[in-house]
Amino acid sequence: MSAAAEAYARLSAGDARRRIEFTLQKRRAVLKRLAAEIRAREAEIMAALAADLGKPAVEVRISEIIPILSEIRHSARHLKAWARVRRVRPTLSMIGTRATIRPEPKGTVLIIAPWNYPLCLALGPLVSAIAAGNAAVVKPSEMAPATSALIAKIVAACLPADLVAVVEGGIETSTDLLAQPFDHIFFTGSPAVGKVVMAAAAKTLASVTLELGGKSxxxxxxxxxxxxxxxxxxxxxxxxxxxxxxxxxxxxxxxxxxxxxxxxxxxxxxxxxxxxxxxxxxxxxxxxxxxxxxxxxxxxxxxxxxxxxxxxxxxxxxxxxxxxxxxxxxxxxxxxxxxxxxxxxxxxxxxxxxxxxxxxxxxxxxxxxxxxxxxxxxxxxxxxxxxxxxxxxxxxxxxxxxHLNLPFGGVGNSGLGAAHGHWGFQAFSHEKPVLENRFAVLDPLMPPYGTLATRLARIVQALVG
Missing domain, CATH: 3.40.309.10 (Aldehyde Dehydrogenase; Chain A, domain 2)
Structure with missing residues (x-):
């Protein structure tokens, strides 16, 4: 079994238990440990990005570390509101029912990160995935090898092995990962590779978020x-x-x-x-x-x-x-x-x-x-x-x-879906509708259709049309 298949199998095996046991309190605790680990490894982060991209230390802090820590703080602060069960009002034809929307984790997700902001664009989406209650496989970019290795160290040091796995490697590793039946794929990269990711996702009907690019x-x-x-x-x-x-x-x-x-x-x-x-x-x-x-x-x-x-x-x-x-x-x-x-x-x-x-x-x-x-x-x-x-x-x-109160994402060739803040939480969540029948008048509309059903159907159509 390849490393990609092993990582997927190990994480997806706990989906049912995780859906029940991974409470908001536990999600916040995991995010807090990730933030602490990032702060503790600032010097290593700066050294890795200097090695990969010659990136100045201040620029590392501004563009890599601060965005992740801000995402963690923002998610922890708003998680209760994002995850709450929301009641929605009935439409005219649904009088007598009670409807709610329940955000739930999609399951086991894949995050494929690029090389240009290799830390931020790997761990930023991971924050949203954890906040939404998912397990995640992170594939850092092999083109930034020092940062890729450090991401693996950070995750191993502070996150549960049955919650997050880092799989390093090149194109062959990405291909193996895309062959697994993930519940959602979050990809950041070029439009050309985005098309490959979307085609692979179609084979398992995985949902996708594509953060691409273009000529701005x-x-x-x-x-x-x-x-x-x-x-x-x-x-x-x-x-x-x-x-x-x-x-x-x-x-x-x-x-x-x-x-x-x-x-x-x-x-x-x-x-x-x-x-x-x-x-x-x-x-x-x-x-x-x-x-x-x-x-x-x-x-x-x-x-x-x-x-x-x-x-x-x-x-x-x-x-x-x-x-x-x-x-x-x-x-x-x-x-x-x-x-x-x-x-x-x-x-x-x-x-x-x-x-x-x-x-x-x-x-x-x-x-x-x-x-x-x-x-x-x-x-x-x-x-x-x-x-x-x-x-x-x-x-x-x-x-x-x-700006974490704005969605970040593209349209058409520049991307599909959105990330950051609440939009990142939504990207990794399924908003499950639940409809409860309390005293809805539905029996007269069921077969065999008689005079009463005909009249009621006409009345409802007149009211709604």
Whole structure:
């Protein structure tokens, strides 16, 4: 039996008992132990992420540790309300019945995490799965091996073996896991792999949550504060060396403001990372050689087709360093404009007509995030109405990920379902309806159908129709 099959069998064997015995108090206790273990291993976490991604310690705290601890605190605080049995009012034809909705755990679930935020995007969904009362198998990314090994250590140290299992490995391990009849699969990664996950889930009819990605555009209105926009775009794009699913992918700027925005953007890059970002302690590295070569080839292709590098462009293969890079005049045929970039490379696109830009955004795949910078409320509303995206950030980037009272998820090519807070709890729960007959008048509507049934059916139809 493979490690994947063994982990599934061991955890799923306790589903029936867990449904009864895994009380809210016990769930909170498990989450509390996880939080304590994360706090105790902060130094190890920072070292692992430095090894895998060259991630600065402060960035680890902001983007990996704080989101998990916040998710735990928020879930523990609201768990009683989320899990309560809710009574719903009867509809007209159901007078005489009592109806309730009872959230219950789906059972044994699978969480497949990506490499870009390897700790947060593995343990964040796990918090929601535990809060909802499930057992979970976690598959960390093999592309972040130091963090993957640490996740296994954290789970083994503080969580019951019959509740959570970590299965490490590569594509073969993921394939073995997807062949198991999990009750729910939570996947974070690319749209291409998301389709593979969804196809595998269809074989066992498992429900899925897909947190994917796409080309998240930024749109500057004519009245945008260019300095503030440049600061937000630089932060959103170059944090984690651009390896963020909701990072700005490209920027649309009014043609008359293109040069001024470029100047402001260069200034913000220098302010954040210094004159030489390669020596900055605040700038991360790319995950691997393959990803480095892909991005460098995309930049070279665009320049060969007439694009201009207006910031950055420096690269060093040995350390997987690619400077914060900004390009203008990037042709639409370039791969930078066709593929999700997922790195510290930012095309800036001048526009003359806002409607043309909005039509182009809506004609493409639906992005995970869309960002608009403007003061004009009518323009902001117009952008929201004219486009479809997983989320919209107004005069801000990235921060909606941290807002636990908002759902986080995509639409279409950028994802299916939502996570975080109550939405994460719901993703791992089945909302079971329970209908109780108290004094409903149903007998006259049963066969054999006579005159009374005919009259009653007509009366009910008239009342409801």
């Amino acid at each position: 555009p930024v749109l500057l209105g004519p009245d945008a504060d260019l300095k503030k926009a440049a600061r937000m775009v630089a932060w959103g794009k170059f944090a984690n060396a651009g390896q963020t699913c909701i990072a700005p992918d490209h920027v649309f700027v009014p043609r008359a403001q293109q040069d001024a925005f470029a100047k402001a953007l260069r200034a913000e890059i220098a302010r954040m990372y210094g004159a030489n970002p390669q020596t900055s302690r605040s700038f991360a590295r790319l995950i691997g050689a393959k990803h480095f070569e892909r991005l460098r080839a995309m930049v070279s292709e665009a320049v060969g087709q007439g694009a201009q590098v207006i910031a950055g462009g420096d690269a060093e293969a040995a350390s997987r360093y690619l400077a914060p890079t900004v390009l203008s005049n990037v042709p639409e045929t370039a791969s930078l404009m066709r593929e999700e970039i997922f790195g510290p490379v930012l095309p800036v696109i001048a526009y003359d007509d806002l409607d043309t830009v909005l039509a182009g955004i809506e004609a493409g795949e639906k992005p995970l995030a869309l960002y608009v910078f403007a003061r004009d409320r009518a323009l902001i509303s117009r952008v929201c109405r004219a486009t479809t995206s997983g989320a919209v950030g107004v005069n801000v980037t990235l921060a909606h990920f941290l």
